Amino acid sequence: MRALALAAALTLAGCASFEAATPPDYVGATVNVADQAQQVSGRLLHVFEMTQVDGRRLSTTSRATVSANQGRGFAVSPVALTNELPLRPARVTLQAMTQYAAPILAMTSPTCQVRGEVTFRPESGKAYRVAGRITPEACEVWLEDLDTGQPVTDKVSGRGTRS
Template identity: 30%
Template sequence: MKRPSIAAALMLLMCSTFAETPADASQKAVLEDYITRINEKESEAMFCVATRINGKSIDHALDRTRRNSSGKGNKFYFYLSDRKLDPVPQKVTLRCEYAFARPIDAMLKPTPTLEGTIDFEPEAGKEYEVRADLDGPDWAIWIREVKSRLPVTKVVYGVPSK
């Protein structure tokens, strides 16, 4: 091997070895949906989900549950959704909706919903979940960090539409 080739190889090796890459550069944050108020027959429940990120529709627990329960009788087969997010500021649309496994129930019973968009800045390597307070006439939806259970976004408040 000639001398310039060895020098070039050593320089390439040193650059790749000492190149600074942030420890969290490859990590993402995780955001999980929330299912509550499941009735004993598992035919209805309250879903609190992230439906859009930066205006783009995303797959969520209610969509997955409906798809996987379709044609399987009067029971939901629940599926939680979680998605990996880049650790950058984002606009997330949150929605809480009471859903029924049987379409006829959705037509006959009220299906209250609340939706709102919030600013969210996830941190790499952390897990977050959509949470809600559904008691009383006003509902609230927000995102909290799983480990600390502390809210990390503003809260969407409102009277659910029916």
């Protein structure tokens, strides 16, 4: 049931409009934040993505991956997006999720999805990525410094893939 709700949400999300991570009136320095999509198998990805910045809804890696893989049956290849954020503190919504090549696979396989908001204080000259882990015990997501691999936000945690 959880997987069916996730598939429906992703389908409906395609109807919404998205905004840039940097407001159109912003003038100044930005930092890059890259989503991550880890290929677990030919049918399964672990996706770690930023879905909102200060309430602005972003285009996401999970949606881009669904669009790029339509018609491929039970095969999936990741499409990871990046965002440029203003160099100022922000509230960002992060998400970790399992993403299968087809909804039927999600209905019969272990899944997880966790989403939450964290405060992010970017630093000039740095690059960041959305990181996380998906295991039977936990589903977690956070932002980390790309060079050092050190977390720069709190972790958003939820139930793992063990039902």
